[in-house]
Each structure stands twice: as C-alpha cells, then as structure tokens.
Amino acid sequence: TGDLAAAMPFNANKAAEHGQDNGLNPPAGAQVPPPSRLPTGSTLSEVNASAKTGGVAADGSNPGNGPLDRVRVDSGGQRLTTNQGVPIADNQNSLKSGLRGPALLEDFILRDKLTHFDHERIPERIVHARGSAAHGFFECYDAVPQLTKAAPFKQAGKITPVFVRFSTVAGERGSKDTARDVRGFAVKFYTDEGNWDLVGNNMPVFFIQDAMKFPDLVHAVKPEPHHGMPQAASAHDTFWDFVSLMPESTHMLMWVMSDRAIPRSFATMQGFGVHTYRLVNEAGESFFVKFHWNPKFGTHSLCWDEAVKISGADPDYHRRDLWERIEAGAYPEWELGLQVFTEEQADKFSFDVLDATKLVPEELVPIQPVGRMVLNRNPDNFFAETEQVAFCTANIIPGLDFSNDPLLAGRIHSYVDTQISRLGGPNFHEIPINSPIAPVHNNQRDGMHRQAIPRGRVAYEPNSLGGGCPFQAGATQGFTSVAARIRAKDEQGKVRAKPELFAEHYNQAALFFNSQTPAEQAHIAAAFRFELSKVQVPAIRQRVVSMLRNASESLAAQVAEGLNMNPLPDAMPRALPRRLKPEVNVSPALSLTARPGDGSIAGRKVALFVADGVLGQGVLDVQASLVAAGAVPRLIAPRIGPVATGDGTALEADASLENEPAFLFDALLLPDGAAAMVALSGDGNAMAGIRDQYRHCKTVVALGTGAELLDVAGISPTLPTGDPDPGITVASDAASAADALVDGLRRHRHPQRETDPPIV
Ligand code: HDD
Secondary structure (H helix, E strand, C coil): CHHHHHHCCCCHHHHHHHCCCCCCCCCCCCCCCCCCCCCCCCCHHHHHHHCCCCCCCCCCCCCCCCCHHHCCCCCCCCCCECCCCCECCCCCCCCECCCCCCECCCCHHHHHHHHHHHCCCCCCCCCCCCEEEEEEEEEECCCCCCCCCCHHHCCCCCEEEEEEEEEECCCCCCCCCCCCCCEEEEEEEEEECEEEEEEEECCCCCCCCCHHHHHHHHHHHCCECCCCECCCCCCCHHHHHHHHCCHHHHHHHHHHCCHHHCECCHHHCCEECCCCEEEECCCCCEEEEEEEEEECCCCCECCHHHHHHHHHHCCCHHHHHHHHHHHHCCCCEEEEEEEEECHHHHHHCCCCCCCCCCCCCCCCCCCEEEEEEEEEECCCCHHHHHHCCCCCCCCCCCCEEECCCHHHHHHHHHHHHHHHHHCCCCCHHHCCCCCCCCCCCCCCCCCCCCCCCCCCCCCCCCCCCCCCCCCCCHHHHCCCCCCCCCCHHHCCCCCCCCCHHHHCCCHHHHHHHHCCCHHHHHHHHHHHHHHHHCCCCHHHHHHHHHHHCCCCHHHHHHHHHHCCCCCCCCCCCCCCCCCCCCCCCCCHHHCHHHCCCCCCCCCCEEEEECCCCCCHHHHHHHHHHHHHCCCEEEEEECCCEEEECCCCCEEEECEECCCCCHHHCCEEEECCCHHHHHHHHCCHHHHHHHHHHHHCCCEEEEEHHHHHHHHHHCCCCECCCCCECCCEEEECCHHHHHHHHHHHHHHCCCHHHCCCCCCC
16 A cells, blocks of 8 residues: 555544555454443443443443433523524514514524424324333343343343333323323333343233234224324223224233223333343353333232322322432332243243233243342433433344244334334434443434434445444344244244134133232223223124123123123134133232232322311321331321411421322321311311222321311221221321321222222
8 A cells, every 4th residue: 555545645533544554454354353442440330330320431432322411401500592502692582673663584593592492392102102201220130141141131230221211002292191001111221232122011911913903003092083082091982992803902901901000100010021032142042031020119009080080180190209209219119020931831831922912920930030120310301311212122132132923023113113203313313312322333324413423434334444344243242133943833934814822812811800809800890891881882892791701701790780781792702712721820920919019118108187276296206207117298288388286386288188189199197186177177178088098998097186087078997897997097196197107008008998889
C-alpha cells in the first residue's frame, strides 16, 4: 500500500477507511479480538448494576447504549428555550402586529411550541395499551452452566438490570386498571450479551394455539367495532361468540374467569413465559423450559364487587400501588423459577408442550428457583420509558432459543413489526429505554430518527477497508440456533394443520377448576354468570355452557342455573373423541392460596377511621405499629385536615371518606371515642365503607366504642355457620387492635363470610 497510501489524504481517526496496513486488517480468515468493555478492575455485576438504572456505568463504544443518565433532563435552575436552545423571553404572549392586531407568521417561538404539541401523541399498543412499568434488577442465585450459557445465569450473584411493564390487554391506554382481564408481565433484561425480552402474562396459558387466530381473538375482545363498547371488558357478545367457537380457549377461560384476572397488585401476581422455550448450554445441549415468576408478597386478588367499585374511585389503582410501593421502599420482588424437561420427557406427556393452551403441572416437573427480580426504581418519565419501551419476543440471547410453538412463531414476527408503526420507524431500538447496554455494531444504516453516527466508509461485510469489522462473532460467542431435528414422526411436508394432541381441549381446564378452593370455584362460576348475562344472544350463552360441560359438569350446572338456563344444553362434541389420561388430576399449586408469600404485609393499606371526638392516642399507636410492620395506614375522616380529638392528641386526616372510600383499603380500623362513634354512625360514607369491607371479606377491627359502629352498619361478628368471624375483632387496646390488623392482612381475606348473593 506504501506509495498509494502516502499519496492519499489521511485522517488519523479514520485510518481503517484507507485500507492502510495499520494492524486492523486481519490476515485472511482471522479476526480482530474485541476490546474489553469492562473498566479495569470492575466485575460484570458492578457494571451491570449501574447500567440503565442510574449511577456510573461502563463506557459503551456506542452512544446508543449505556445508562439512561445520558438522556435524563433536569430543568432545575435552567432558562426556558425553544427546541433549538434559543432562550425564550416571554412564554405568555404570541407575537402580534400591535396589541389588538393579527398574530405574525414569523413567530417561530409560538410555532415551535404548537407544532410539537400537535404531534405529541403516538398510536397506542394494539393490545396491552394500558400499562405501568418500573426499573429493577435480576440477581442470579447460582450459576446453572449445565442448563444454559445465557448471560443472566452465568455467575452467582450476578446482577442484570431489567425494565418491567405490567398491563391489561383489552382496554385502551386510559382505561381502568381493575378490569377483569389477563395482565401482561413483560421483562426486558439488559444483559451483557444483548437484550432479552421475556414477554409473558400473569396466566401460564393462552386462548389460542396458533398466531393465525390472534387478530380474530383481539377483534372479538376489543370494543365492538360499530359502537366502540364496552371498554376494557370481555363481557360482551363478540368475545363469547368467538371463544365459544374455539373450544381450545376453555382452559384459558377458567383462568380469566378466576380471581387471577383481578389482581390486588402487580406485586401480588405470578408471571409466566407461557410458551415452552429452550435453554442451551456451552456444550450445545438444549432443554425445554417454562419460566415462572413467583411473587415474594404472595398471590392476592380482589373480589369482583371490589374491583368494580375501585375502578370508579381510583382507575389508576394498580399503577398507584406499584409507584407507591417503590417510593416507600416496599420493593416488589419475584423469584424466577424454571421448569426444565427434555424432549424425551415431553414426548411422554399426555399433552403437547408446543400447545400454549397447556401448562406443565408442577407435580410433573418441579420448579427450580434460579434468581430473584426486584423492582426498585420508578421511571422518571412515563412517556419516554413506559410508553416507548418496546418488548419483542424475538429478543433472545445466546443460551436461549425458541420452541416450535406456532403461537410463538407469529409473535416473533409481530412485536418487531408493530413497533415500526407505533414508534415511527425501524430505529426504535435506539430509543434510550430500548437500547441495550451491550454495544451495537452492524452495517444497518439510516432510516427515520437515526441517532447513532456510524463512522467510516464501510457499511457492508465482508470488507477489508474496515479491517473486516464488525466481524462475525462465530459459533462460540455468537447466537446460534439449536439444530433441532425434524424427527421422522414429525415430517409431514408443508401442512396447514395441528398435531393430534392439540385437539384435546378440556383435561387441563378440568385440572384448573378442580384444583381451586370452594371459594375460588364459586368466584369462577359467578364470573361466567356475570359475563354471560351481559351477552345478548342466547345461542352464545348456550354454546359456552355446552363447552363447559366437557370440563366440569358442576361448573356448567352452576353457570346454567345462574343464567336461568333450563334444560342444560348438550355437551359440545369433542374434537378429540378418544379420552387422554392426564398425569395429574389436581394440582394444589394452581390455587392462589398455594402462595401466601413470605408473610410480609409491606405495601398493604389500612384505613383508620377518625372523626371529631376520637380518642386519638389509640389511633396513633395502631398507626405506629402498622408502619413498623411495613403497612400503609391512612387516617380517613369525614373531611380532610385537623381532627378535634377527644383526648387532645393532634391528628390530621390524610383523606376523606369521600375521596378515598374504604374499599380502596385492605383493612379497616374503627376507633374508640363516643362522639366519634356518633359522628361516623351518622355518615353514610362511613357506614357504606364498613359494609363494603365486610362484603369484600376484609378485616375490620374495632377499638372500644368503635364496636358500636358494627351494630349500626348491621355487621355481625358471627359467621353464617355460627362460628366467630375471624376477620372481625373487637379490641380493648391499641396493641391487640394492631395485632388483629396485621394478622388479618396476612390472611388477606376471610372467604368463610362469603355468600351469594351477599347478605350485606
Ligand atoms: Fe402479545 C403486546 C403478552 C400473544 C402480538 N403481548 C403484548 C404485551 C404482552 C404480551 C405482555 C405488552 C408488552 C408491553 O408491555 O409493551 N402476547 C403476550 C402473551 C402471549 C401473546 C403472553 C401468548 C402467549 N401477542 C400474542 C400473539 C401475537 C401478539 C400470538 C401476534 C401474533 N402482543 C402482540 C402485539 C403487541 C403485544 C400486537 C402489542 C404492542 C406490542 O406488541 O408491543 O405485537
């Protein structure tokens, strides 16, 4: 190159462009080793811990990567400017020709402001439009090299930053949080081998088996297209029409009609990867896997009447709960568990592991805990982070792979595709919340809103002008797909059809229903009754009941009775007439009661009713005990502000009976003090609050004369069976009142009290 190079203009920063023999040109077939991305002396965990979540992070060699601090904006102490950074003198008045004259076109300041405003909305997600998110980390318990080489599982104690978004499916962006619906549970792991998105739900199965049916499912559940109703609800004809013609949905319907569809908090629901995925180890061996997130705070749900009332009083109930838990340091936490099984094991199951309407019972394949996830930082900006985050099932990393689940196949396409219109082009991976902490180097170029400024003249591969870079990582470092063979028994040529076991639709629906407690079963029956009673066309209701008969005669009979449907329709003909013997008939793990959590009551809310004349010291003592136990007590009075206590203690109400009705709380304290008792007993809001707590099977504790409020509200401390109600306590002192509240919160609810219809 000698003479030629000397004759060319030379830029020392871009030596490689000139094809110089500068050491960057690899000998044929060889590659340049990648520079280390770790600052000297730091460990992977330290680097990852700070990346994305704030603090100091390793320098990325690509400006699109790295911690969000690089794009966080703080306007404290700054002057107002246009988007071009021009200081604005007056933000009140547009530029006019004379005080009463016309506005001038030259007013670039007004136009800068209005133009941006006119374009500040983007399309909402097709599904899962309503969501809330938080930052956190995943911590690996122990390396599992025998199972996978995936980065988050590589070393004990390793930290991988995550961003997690929870969502409802059907409702629009501004819809209520407490709709009866599946909840999305989408986790973006920013690993040092690239982003891994585990885009799951709070239920382990799905409505349909093939992505071909997804648009139909979504069109059926969304508001009906002619009048745009109902919002965030499946209780309408088109949904039930579709699912009743798709018997594969029976299992998922059991989950969606169960209390799982109305969680108490995002922090108290499980998450599932749903599909069978693959783990791949260094040796290239692969195993099937199902991912499970189990909440540290236990699985707790609302009851239907409560969810309906909450949706009016606080449509942001779950978003607020997540935000407040994190602000208060009661960090939501889940344990990640793996169900690992081999292809040979899967071959023997009575169901097909590629069928997303089936789960693998824990009794068949136990769950192996591998790490924990903690959410410990709220986003700084809802739009920039929660709205712009783009999860894609296609985002996996070395050590993981897909299975042949046909529902997953469609997802691998759909998620990337949808972001292109939602986020306005193919560079959505450069939006800060989406960009990996792992460096990005490839020859993809340009497109709308490109941020990176790739240097050099080379945008192709192979090249010699760029020193062969970026070079292929090769099979030892780079992602390789599992060379899964299509086995002789699966070789049919191209077919549009399903494997035989996909036609068995009812065994696991029965398994789920039979594994629930009587109270949970009653809620499922009531949910079907409610939803189907909203359906106008009788034939659709009949078809659902005929489908249910194949899963549970008892459930079908309860639903039919609730709908005044007599006689019962014939059971729907089965797609697979031969019966398959399931491995497991009852799986206690499928009941919400199976996961009470670690006993902590962190983040649970308690209403302490107060009114003028209250004996304030007792209330303050209960409040202090609850705070010490991690709960969130709030003083609720007829009006906000100072309360004239009967014992001279200084009390200030946090909220009023009107602006924070009692049903927003997990438990209720009725205070001591004769005058307060009179004031509260004459207040319909207080009385309705007590009755709601009772009806929703929550804990009510009365201190001293507060017990009289129970009488006025018509609440009996005795169960219909004659036994004492464990959720109603009359306490003589603050310490025992606090104990009763803590104990009640631990038990969450007292279903023994429940009747249908409710007696209160
Ligand atoms: Fe999906 C969003 C979960 C099937 C197509 N889906 C979306 C989100 C979650 C799920 C949690 C919201 C992510 C976020 O917070 O941004 N989806 C699931 C699960 C499924 C599933 C657990 C079954 C196992 N989805 C599914 C299929 C398709 C899609 C079969 C299409 C073939 N899903 C989408 C989508 C969305 C989406 C249209 C809308 C917004 C987005 O992707 O980013 O592409």
